[in-house]
Amino acid sequence: MSETILKTLAYQTMVQELSSMSLEEINAQLKSMGCALRYDQIKEQLVHTYNELSIADMIFDTYDIHPAKYPKEFIDEVVLEIAIRENYGFMHYGILSSQIRDIMEENLAQVEKIKQVAGCYRKLCQTAQKFGIKAIETMQYQVNDGVDLYAYFMSLLDMMMQEGMKQRQMYREIVDLCDKMLKTFPQSHPFLRASMQYEQATAYIKMKSKKGEQIFQTLLKNHLDPCDALLHYALAYLDEDEQRAIRILKKYRNLWDEKSEAFEVIQQLIEEQK
Numbered sequence: 001m002s003e004t005i006l007k008t009l010a011y012q013t014m015v016q017e018l019s020s021m022s023l024e025e026i027n028a029q030l031k032s033m034g035c036a037l038r039y040d041q042i043k044e045q046l047v048h049t050y051n052e053l054s055i056a057d058m059i060f061d062t063y064d065i066h067p068a069k070y071p072k073e074f075i076d077e078v079v080l081e082i083a084i085r086e087n088y089g090f091m092h093y094g095i096l097s098s099q100i101r102d103i104m105e106e107n108l109a110q111v112e113k114i115k116q117v118a119g120c121y122r123k124l125c126q127t128a129q130k131f132g133i134k135a136i137e138t139m140q141y142q143v144n145d146g147v148d149l150y151a152y153f154m155s156l157l158d159m160m161m162q163e164g165m166k167q168r169q170m171y172r173e174i175v176d177l178c179d180k181m182l183k184t185f186p187q188s189h190p191f192l193r194a195s196m197q198y199e200q201a202t203a204y205i206k207m208k209s210k211k212g213e214q215i216f217q218t219l220l221k222n223h224l225d226p227c228d229a230l231l232h233y234a235l236a237y238l239d240e241d242e243q244r245a246i247r248i249l250k251k252y253r254n255l256w257d258e259k260s261e262a263f264e265v266i267q268q269l270i271e272e273q274k
């Protein structure tokens with residue numbers, strides 16, 4: 001068995017043992033590793049931040065942490081375990097990012113996966129609102145745990161759009177979830193917000209609502225890359241009405257821009273219709 005596999009198994013064993021430890025047992029392990037903070041003190045620190053990793057970093061920066069029964073990484077897991085055990089009225093970022101990553105990679109039925117992951121993003125919005133965070137990328141950069149929550153969110157919307165072909169009420173859920181994210185993160189980069197608006201507008205169009213047209217018309221005027229907005233406007237109709245999609249592309253030919261990544265796709269769509 002390779003050294004990497006052995007280390008992974010040892011780490012998993014450590015996490016499993018930690019999950020069943022009492023407060024006193026955790027405190028004993030913290031003391032043995034040179035950490036002067038105890039369970040209740042870490043618990044109190046976690047009240048004031050959504051970034052539980054910052055508490056672990058503070059411990060490493062303040063105390064001379066050394067391996068004992070467990071390696072130094074035990075500190076990271078203790079902080080996360082306390083965040084999980086205690087009721088803070090919000091969920092810390094690391095818990096949510098881990099749950100989203102694990103659920104997305106788990107072999108679940110698509111409807112169940114959508115339900116669970118969407119629930120995590122609603123909780124993420126609650127956490128962001130509590131701490132006054134206005135951009136999702138701010139949370140990602142500050143925590144920097146290697147999980148791209150924006151990318152996972154777009155994957156979630158893709159799954160929801162696929163499911164909408166079977167259950168049309170899913171389009172309403174897309175609209176509502178995008179609305180919550182857009183209102184929670186008004187200062188996210190315009191391209192990130194536009195990507196969510198594309199999906200929201202497409203869902204409205206699938207619902208035969210005029211709001212989809214209104215959103216796309218606004219994006220054509222205000223988006224940093226109107227050519228990209230035009231492509232997504234056409235794509236919203238492509239599956240159900242190809243001719244309308246092509247008419248949209250031709251109608252706004254003045255927005256075609258060779259510098260945009262969308263330009264080549266638009267050209268291909270036009271060529272395929274000849």
